[in-house]
Amino acid sequence: MANKSPRLITASMGDHGIVDLGWDDGTVCALDLSADLPSGAHNPRIEDWGHSLEFDGCEVDFSSPDLYKRAAWQDGRAPRPEAFREWRKTFGLTQDQLADLFDLSRRTIGYYEDGTLLVPRIVTLAMRGYEAGAGERAA
Incomplete structure (x- = not known):
């Protein structure tokens, strides 16, 4: 990527x-x-x-x-590192779990969270998709 x-x-x-x-x-x-x-x-x-x-x-x-x-x-084209980290924690995901879910490396997730890399639009869209399905998973 x-x-x-x-x-x-x-x-x-x-x-x-x-x-x-x-x-x-x-x-x-x-x-x-x-x-x-x-x-x-x-x-x-x-x-x-x-x-x-x-x-x-x-x-x-x-x-x-x-x-x-x-x-x-x-x-607002990309989430800030602290917002990305908070989003992950809100859904109770570890870096490893999020990496598996989005087919990324744990290192890449770490780079998004420390600001080394900008969160790409496709990952932001995946986050929104996960949010939309969160209610279905809870039911």
Whole structure:
């Protein structure tokens, strides 16, 4: 299952730490980086052929995969790691049980829960399907 993030192609500074970003897969977002950017940060620059973002006025830089995950979490396109973990626990599943259920490795489940990997859309849909069938299993 591919979990490769796209490359950045556009970046511009908005107000109050909001950065407008665009990736080569067509994804665009206004990502809130206010908690991570010092007040002097300005002029975002795409570096390393779209794999990182740097700012003038500070020593802060971000990787494209990190920004892509943050954007997906912020926009609700993928569950945050803590939400994915809580979902699993709500249904009383261990990582091994969930891995077997979704035909994934336990390591992959761990990567979703610690934020190393973004939960793919197909897994999010499987979660919804499992939720829908939970009432039938309880009856």
